Structure formats: C-alpha cells, structure tokens
Amino acid sequence: MMDEELKVVGETTQFIVIKLGDEQYGIDIKFIDNIVRMQHITRVPKVDPYLKGVINLRGEVIPVMSIRIKMGLEPDVETKSSRIIILKLEQQGTIGVIVDEVKEVVTLENDQIEKIAYDSMEDKNSFLCGIGKCDGGLISLLDLNAVVMENV
C-alpha cells in the first residue's frame, strides 16, 4: 500500500502546455520561474539569430531566445497570446523563451510518457525528451537543455 502510494507520487510530472504553430509542447514546470506577456525586446547585435535580445524583468536583464528559430521553424509572429516563459536553469541561469500561446498545466503519470529513442536521426527530435499522451492528444516534451544549448 505504502509502496504504491509513493510510486504514484514519485512518478507524476507537471508540464505547462504551450503551442508553437499547430503543435503542442510541454515544459517541465520545475524549470519555470515566471510567465510574462510579450514586451519590447532589446536587440543585441552580433549574436546568434535565435537570441532575440534582452528584456527587463523586475530590474534584472534577462536574455530571450526564440524556440522557433532554434528549432528551424518559421520566425515568431507576435500576437495577443504570445508569451515569454522565464526558465531558471542550473547551467545557463535565467533565460526567457518566446512561445505562441500558453494553454494549460497537465499532470502526466510516468506511463503516459513515452521516451524517445536517442538514435533518432531527425534533427527536430533532438530537442525533445519524450512524448506525453493526454486526453487523446499528444504533447511533445521539450528537452530544455538541448533547446537552450548554445550552437557551436
């Protein structure tokens, strides 16, 4: 009994579901510091194109990147539902990522997540760490470290 309970608690993960184009992506909630509305991004010259620039978040200067450009999708189109998700990562520190829309928070149990085999040769897949199945829909779970990793 005890064991089962522990198992259930230990093996669920909460994700924030975001939209990039028509696809749904999930970001592990433990990396998320904040979600802010789109605001003016100050361009920084001479950096990789996926780095959109910097914003002011309560007095701190935070770099903002575009997941779309990084993943090779169409450039972002700013709409009313565009948001910047502020991520706190151990290695890279605080970084903002631009998403088209923030939909909801889902809780996935371990057996609802399907790991992606690493031998996948498809480029886009290298940004994912798994696929979540929820209410009949599929959510691509982002591997944040791969997403924010600097292009070498």
Next chain:
Amino acid sequence: MDVSQYLEIFLDETNEHLQNLNTQILSLEQEPGNMDTINEIFRAAHSLKGMAGTMGYKRMQNLTHDMENVFSEVRNGNITVKANMIDVLFQCLDALEEYTTNIRENADEGTNDNEPLIKQLNDILNGSDSGNAEEQPTPEPTEDSAAAAAPSANEDRKWTDIKLGDSEQTVMKEAVSQGKNVYGLTVKVQESCILKAARAFLVFKAIEETGEIIISSPSAQDIEDEKFDLDFSLIVISDAPLDKVIAAAKSVSEIEDVKGGAIDPNHVASAAENDAGEETAPAEPAKAGESQKSAAPAAPAASAAPARSGKKKADEKKTTPTKPVVNRTVRVDIEKLDTLMNLVSELIIAKNSLVSASAASGTSSTAVNEQIEYLESVTTSLHESVMKVRMVPIESTVSKFPRMVRDLQKTLGKKMELHMSGEETELDRTVVDEIGDPLMHLLRNSADHGLESAEVRKERGKPEVGSIFLDAYQDGNNVVIEVRDDGNGIDTQAVRDKAIEKGIITPEQAENMSEKDSIDLLFHAGFSTAKVVSDVSGRGVGLDVVKSKIEALSGEVEVKSKLGEGSSWIIRLPLTLAIIQALMVDIGNEKYAISLGSIQTIEDISPDDVKLVQAKEVIQLRDIVIPLIRLNEILDVESKKDPKENLVVVVVKKGDKQAGLVVDELIGQQEIVIKSLGKYISKCKIISGATVLGDGEVALILDANTLI
C-alpha cells in the same frame, strides 16, 4: 579567556604591524641612524608582542620579545645596525608571518619555536656591549624621544610637569595648612603589561586608601582609556608618609617603578604659572593636562597618548614625526557594502523611472521638478559616498613590494631599486585585493626578464643598479597602474621564435606579425621565454593568468617596449564597477549608452570633411587624424539619418588612441546602473553590459575600448 571573537581583529592588526615593520626595517637599512624609524619599529614590535601575549600565542610573543630587545639596544645606541642584522630581522618577520598564517588557518600558531632565530637575535644582543642588555632595564620609547627632543633632568620626576589650576592649588595649600603632606608620584608600568588601564586603576585605588588624588597626568579619563604609554603622574594629598604611599602603589603587580617626592604647593603654583604663560586658569584636570602638553612639547606623555587635540597633534609631529595619526574606524563586512550598493542601484533605477514618468505625464509642475532634481542630487551623492566607502588606497597591496624586490635582488644576484608613486590612489576594495598577484607577477617579470645583470648594464652604459617603477594614477574613470623597468625590453624576434618553437604560431604567421601582435604572444597560455626556469618566474604560468585576472576585473593590460631601453606594462582598471555616468545615444531605433569616462569630445562634422585613408574613413580634428567608426554598420542597424546631414561624432579615447563614433542623435547624459548580460550572451564583445532605463526598457552599453 575566550579570545576567539578578537581573532579577526588580531589577524588584521598583526598584518598591519608586520607590514609596517617590513617597511620600516627597509628604510632602516637605507639610513641606519634614523631615530624615528627605530622608534617606530620598536613601537610596532612592542604592540605585536602585547597582542600576541593577550591572545595566548606564546611562541609569537617570545620571538617578538627578543626582536624588541634588539631594537631597544639599537635605540640606546648599544648596537649599530648591520646588514646581517637586517637579514635576521627579515627572517624573524617571515617567521611571524608564518605564525599568523597558521593562526589564520588553524587558529593555532603551530609548533615552530624558531629557536635558531631567537639564538641569532640573542647573539646580536650579546655581541653588543658585554651583557649590558641584561643589567639595564629597558627604557621606554617615550623617555627616549623626550630625551632626544629636550634633554630633561626630571625624567623620573614627571609629576613636576603637571600643570595646576587654581582649584588644585587652593586644595593643596589648604591641605598643607591642615598639616597634611602633598606628594608627587610618577608610576611606571612594566613594558610587558597588557591591561595598563586596569593596572593604573588598581594603583589609583591603592593610593586612594592612603590619601586623596587631586590630579593626574594624563587625565583620569585618558588613563582609563589607556591613552598613556608606560607611565603616569599623580599628585596626592595624604596623612601618611611618602614611603607608605609609594609602597601602596608598588603593591600592584606589573608596576615597574614608582618615584615620588614631596611638593611645596606655593612653589609649584608659581612655577606652573610661569610655565603655562597664557594659560592663566585652566580649571579642570583634563584641560590642565592638555595645556601642560602644549606648553611643554617635550613632555614625555605627549608622544604616548593618541591624538586628542589639534594642538597636541602638532606637538606630536614635532617630537615623533613618524607617529601615524590614529583614525576612528569601523570594520565592515564587504558583503554588507555590496548589499548597500545594490540598494543604491535600485534607488537610482527608481529615480530614473520617476523622472521619465513625470515627463510622460506632461503635468509636471515646478514643485515636482524641483523635488526630482533634489532627489537626483541626493541619489548621486549617496552613490558617491557608498563608492567611497568601498574605496581603499592601493597602498595596502603595494607596500609589500619593496621587501619583495629586496629579496629578489638577493636571489637573482642583480642590483635593482623599486620606485613607487601614487600609493594613495584609491580603488574598489575587491579590485585592490585582487590586483596584488598580477602586480607581483609583473614586478618579478621585470626583475627577472627585464633587467640585465650589472655587467651587461655597465657595458650598455646604463647605471649598474636597475630601476623598476610602479606608478599608479587616476585617468578619468580609470585607474592606471604602470610597471616599468629600464632593462632590456622585449625582444620580439625571440618571442616569435619561441612561439614557433612552441607551435603557437606558424613561421608564415610570424613573418607578417606586427610588433604589437608579437608582444601579445607573451600573454598566450603556456608561453615562457626564459631559457632557464628560475623560481622567480619563467614557469610558463603567469602572463596569461595576469591578463585573465585583470580582464576579470574589467580592466586591460597594454605593453610598450623598446628593445634595449626597457618595457612598461600598463594596467587600466575601471574606478567603479556598478554605476557610471554615460552618454545616451540613438542609433537607428535603438538606444545605446557610452561611458562618459571614455568620451573626449562630441563633434558636428560635415560629410564633406570625411576623408578616405587606406579605404577607411577618417576625419581631421585639430591636426589629428581620427578614424571614423560608423556604429550603425557595426551594430547592423539602419541609420535614420539622411547621409547629406552633418554627422554627430562622439570622439572616444583609449590610452593615446582615439576614434570617432558616428551616431544618429544624442539623447543626453544619464547615470546608469551596469547590469551584466549574463554568460548566455557573452559572444558580443562590443557590448559591455546593459542597463535598465527609466521607462523600463533595456539599453546596451557600448564598450568603446573594444571598438578602437
């Protein structure tokens, strides 16, 4: 006794004293007869001994005690300063430093007794005057300086120097008329006594059992605050005979000697008045004490107590010129200052927001503007004050260098001299702490690689003694520290050969290398031109570390060298790290900040005045040709301006180089808080940081240094 809470203070002060001793012994080596230096050394050694004793560090105390004995003999003229003695003394200082390091790391002084050193010290002592040191009680420094200033007969009868006010005289006369005795006493405390004030208090108490103390010198308050050296004088009214009073005082332990004598109040009164001159009626004891000191500069006590009045200070300077002025200070944890600094930064951002909010609202009244202006001046001075608190003179770091150069001279067998200037130049505390190692490395480098041996120097017609210069000065918003030598300079050909040999560059690359690029090779990791690895320098770690360390402090190193004439290493460090005055400019639709410190002038240039030199745009300004940098091209933005319009050129300088930055529009001067862009956007070298503007937007700060 639990002394752990004092440990930090002890370590700090010990370091100060050791540093002081190092400096003073060096100058003693230069002029062995200087009495001031000897006194200063004696005092520092004495304080060290006292402190070590209080903290219970016996070995340290023993060593300092023996050193002190030597100094005391030197001061008495029984020993003359010799070269080998200086060497021994330096070794002692090293040993003391070792103790302090041990204490810092393990809270224990270690087990090294340093017996050979103590023996050497004793040899010096005994070699002097056939055991004279044993017999003679060590006289105090005060007596000595007093004797030097004005040989006074009443060395042991200092109570005669006490100046008396009317009230005291009346009391004394009354006492005599009642058949009581008036005595003057001078109590001498043992040199090793640690709690002098406590001993003095016990003496007061013991004497008060036999009679009444009517005045003391220094004043009772000063004695309580331990503002006296080794003796103090009293005037006592008592029924008891003199012997008994003296015995009472002597009953207190750690009292070396008590001298006393009867006083004739009538006689004293007139004497005092004659002496005091303009001081007609000093009423309180404290005042009397002071007037005594100012009227008689030779009074021994004057050189002992810390300065209390300006008058006294002046006197002190006359008698013992090297006595440092004791400042009232508070030691503050640097982290607390950092927090304060951050808060000031936040305040300045908030102020900037207020300024733009009031401008945007459009309803700003004169009163609001006035208040904003007032707030602006307050935040600016607040920032300056906090910066100043964090600033310390680089002296604390550079003062250990003369000693180092002296040691280098011996290990390298070259003759050299270190000339320093600008030690009082102030820098942020964190920078001062960090700059020591790079500077030390550059000095060693100059001594080892730069300076030639005496023979070579002679051949080349240079003075045999090589010179190394360390100059510090402020240049705008930067502090410049220059390490110079008049040695061989950098042999760029040798540098290139070495680099090829090490595989850092190819021979083809070497052919096309400029002098400057060749010199820059020195900063390449793993580069060392010394043919023989010495323990001074030449291990191949170094100049690259120097460079990265200085760059970590947002500074930069520049090298100038002339073969055969010497080289100079110029370190440029920013004065402040957090908040700067900047010029805001518009380029395209973007706002950028340029540090005001690097800006020289702002010019309005007609497009016709732009000339081409080697396909690069230049302008001629007051007979100087300045290259133009079109910022919109470098920053990849489209200029809003019509090319036929006059150009707005911001002329910036770096060292003696200049460049003209073409911008679209000037916005104005602003105080900005520098924020880091973070590691994530570190590729962009021309941007040194970002700042948050009043309207909440982020503006980037252009690093003019990398643009030139």
